[in-house]
Structures are given as C-alpha cells and as structure tokens.
Amino acid sequence: MTSTQITPSQRAAVVTGASTGIGQATVRLLAAQGWRVFAVARRADRLQELAAETGAIAVPTDITLDDDVDRLLGIVADAGGVDSLINIAGGARGAERMVDAKTADWDWMYQANVVGTMKMIRAFLPMLREQTDGGTVLNLTSTAGMVSYEGGAGYNAAKAAQRAMTRALRLEEAEHGVRVVEVLPGMVHTEEFSLNRLGSADAASKVYDGVEKPLTSEDVAGIVAYAVTVPHHVNLDEIVVRPLAQAAAHKVIRKQ
Template sequence: MVERQVRSAVVTGASTGIGEATVRRLAQEGWKVWAVARRGERLEQLAGDTGAIPVALDITDDGGVARMVEQVAAAGGIDTLINIAGGARGTDWVADARTDDWEWMYNVNVLGTMKLTRAFLPMLREHGEGTVLNLTSTAALVSYEGGAGYNAAKAAQRAMTRALRLEEVENNLRVIEVLPGMVYTEEFSLNRLGSEEAAEKVYAGVEKPLTAEDIADIVAYAVSVPHHVNLDEIVVRPVAQAAAHKVVRKG
C-alpha cells in the first residue's frame, strides 16, 4: 500500500473568523496545520480542539516571521501558505482619512502578506508543488464611499497576488486568490466600526450572508484539488448581494 502524504499548511489570521474556520476545516481533513495569529490564548484553545500547532505572531514582525520559518522547517516544512490575516479600520472618506487606520490596513493586508510569502517562498519552491492562497476581498474590485483605505489595501494585495502568479509559475508554484463579498463573522465589522450596534447594521435584513465556514470550505477545496489545477481567482458573494451596490434586505 502506498502511504498517503500528509498535506501541510501555515494559516494566518487563525484566532477568529475565516482563518479559524480554515484551520478547523483543514485539520478535519487530515492536514498538518500551523495556526498563526497574535492572540496566543485563542490559538491554544484552537490547538486543543484541532491538533493544530499554535504560533503566536505579529505577521508584520520580520524577526518573528524568520523564527517561525525556522520552526516550520525543523518540523518538516509546508507545501501550502494561506494568507488570511487582514482587516479594515474605519469608514472615513478620503477628506477625513485617519493616517493610523490607513497605515494599519496597509501593514496587515499588504506588508504582512508580502513578508509571510517572501519568507516561505524558498521552502515552497523546494517542495516542487507549492501553493500560496491569498484572501483578498471584492473591495479590491469595486470602490465605495468610506471604503478608500480598505479598497486601496485590498487592491494592492490583489495586485501583488497577480504578480506573484506570473513570477513563480516557472517554479510550479500555484497562486490562488479568493475574493469574498459580504461575510458575517464575529469580529470583522466590529473591529472596523467599533460597536456591536454599528456592526449589526451592516448585515441587517440580509438573508443568509456568507459565513466563515462557507469561505473555509472554498479555501480548503481550492488548495486540495490536484496541483495542476489552479483556481486563479474565486469571487464569492451571498445570493442576496448581486453586486457591491446591490444588496437585497428584507424586513
């Protein structure tokens, strides 16, 4: 009998939302998973539930990233990097833009993704059939009032993803982008808007917005199909959201 090779991945943003759901889904399917996020206590609970390896880390910290790569390499390495860490802050128009919010969004969504990818590329190239999946957003495709900072950060992350696909094809590296629309998660809108009341209004009246588990299912499928199959770009929205400007709300 041929022994089945265990797939292995680093998943960022693993302490909540889509990142956490992705860790749970991959672990359920038998993957070896490093779960990466800043909040170590949440990771420890996730590790207890799933068997994932917790790595408490700020992905923008170069030294921390380098130490994690060493840790992963010593444990056998990975074939897949899943960059989910990111987020939005504020809804200010450009005229009232808060520099701190814009810098945070760029650092986490763009520089964090770049630093993780840059650090793991040698390992993924050496594997021969490596995969990088970046979670961006439909905010990268369509701009809207009050979204300029997030639009800009996600558009930059998308541009980097598309360039990476061109740069690494000679190394047989598969590069996937998943672009979710309206996803109801525990913290995304709360962190962006600052209050439970404001966060709930985002989803008010929307029948069946997407869930973190919905996106985790798509991520898991995209990285599990045979390596020669590359789902370059996956745009996913709830049925109620026909477009960024067209959302059906009932009641």
C-alpha cells in the same frame, strides 16, 4: 533543520489570521481533513484553544514583524515544513470618507493586508518551491479590491494592492511550480470584521440588517480548502464569492 519535503499523503499548511473568523474556520476544516496545520495569529490564548480543539500547531506571530516571521519559518522548517501558505490575516479599520481619513487606520490596513502578506510570502517561497509535488500560496483578498465605495477608500486601496501583488506573484512563480490562488469574498458575517472596523457591536450588526444568509466563515473556509486540495496542476486563479443576497457590490437585497 529537518527536511521540508512534504509527501503526497502528508499535506501541511501555514494559516494566518487563525485566531478568529475565516482563518480559524480554515484551520478547523483542514485539520479535520487530516492536514498538519500551523495556526498563526497574534493572540496566543485563542491559538492555544484552537490547538487543543483541532490538533493544530499554535505559533503566535505578528506577521508584520520580521523577527516574528523568521522565528515562525524556523519552527515550521524544524517541524517538517509545509506545501501551502494560506494568507487570511488582514482586515479593515474605519469607514470615514477621504476628507476625514485617519492616517493610523490606513497605516494599519496597509501593514496588515499588504506588507504582512508580502513578508510571509517572501519567507516561505523557498520552501514552497522545493516541494516535489508543488507548493501553493493562497491569498484571501476581497471584492473591495475590485470595486470601490464611499467610506471604503483605505480598505479598497489595501485590498487592491494585495490583489495586484497576488497577480504579479502568479506570473513570477508559475515557472517554479508554485500555484497562486486568490479568493475574493463579498459580504461575510464573521465574529470580528465589522466590529473591528466600526468600533461598536451596534454599528457592526447594522451592516447585515435584513440580509438573508450572508456568507459565513465556514462557507469561505470550504472554498479555501477546496482550492488548495484540488490536483496541483489545477490553478483556481481567482474565486469571487458572494451571498445570493449580494448581487453586486452596489446591490444588496435586504428584507424588512
């Protein structure tokens, strides 16, 4: 393998969840800023389109599979390594109350949000630790990990677990020169999040009915890019971001 030491002028990142939404927007923004970006997701066709558009390196990967993660690590190391791991992949499935909870949906959410993130971190930490100018792990969690709501128990539980893991990681890695950042978005209108969760375009659109200017993928990507670009001694531990119309998890201003 080639050296995995990143020079100060050559920032490089792995971005998961890159086939859509916030992950895709983050790849676009970092690539435009001159980063070398490894775009990671399961859907190879979407990654290839993104790579052609941005110059990112497409690496189709299922982050919940050990063999896929090991293959990704080898590709990244052979290409020169990275100093930042940006874990965007995740999501929600279902909005049933506990009495109607679907085991398959809960299993998927835990694997996608928690276990997949853990496997990526476990694989890349040795590389991040060896960076002379410091490595960074950024996990995209959610305000759903802070405040629970009816019909959200599975997603609340998965994001709360991902949040707890992130906070433990920060304590463990500070002495190794790895900063750990958590970005917690509230209501973000993306291409697929609510559609995947609720199963229909009509149900997904109702989530945002009457909400003036919900956050966009680009809004959150800008915050992610800022957090990994500031000087390494600056650690933005937790960044909670909501649209103005969402004053709190339980209060959303909707105009008719």
